[in-house]
Amino acid sequence: MIDFYTFEDGGQILETDVFKAENLLSTNIGSLYFLPLFGISMDLFFDQDYNIQFESFSAYITDTMVNFGIDILSTRKQIDKFISELIMNIGDTKNAI
Numbered sequence: 577m578i579d580f581y582t583f584e585d586g587g588q589i590l591e592t593d594v595f596k597a598e599n600l601l602s603t604n605i606g607s608l609y610f611l612p613l614f615g616i617s618m619d620l621f622f623d624q625d626y627n628i629q630f631e632s633f634s635a636y637i638t639d640t641m642v643n644f645g646i647d648i649l650s651t652r653k654q655i656d657k658f659i660s661e662l663i664m665n666i667g668d669t670k671n672a673i
Contacts, residue, residue: 593666597646601637616640630660637662 603615616637621628634651641648641664649665 593646597641597666600644634662
C-alpha cells in the first residue's frame with residue numbers, strides 16, 4: 577500500500593505497510609473512537625485462563641492485516657527456548673518474486 581503525504585516542501589509517495597502493521601498490532605480493537613474495528617483483540621489472546629494455539633493466533637493476525645490492506649509476503653514461525661515468534665515479511669507485492 578502506498579500513501580501520498582504532503583509536506584511544506586512538496587509531496588512524497590511513501591511505502592507505509594510496515595507502519596500500518598505496527599499500528600494495527602499495537603492497538604486493541606475498540607480502543608479508537610473514530611475507527612472502533614481497527615486493531616487486534618488483545619483481551620482474547622492474552623488472557624491467562626486458557627491457551628490459544630500459535631497457528632490460530634498467526635491466522636488471526638494474518639487475516640486482520642490482509643483485511644486492512646496490508647500486503648504480507650511471507651510468514652514463518654521461529655521457536656527459541658520455549659518462545660514462539662511470528663516473523664512476517666511485509667511489503668509491496670509488485671516487487672515480490
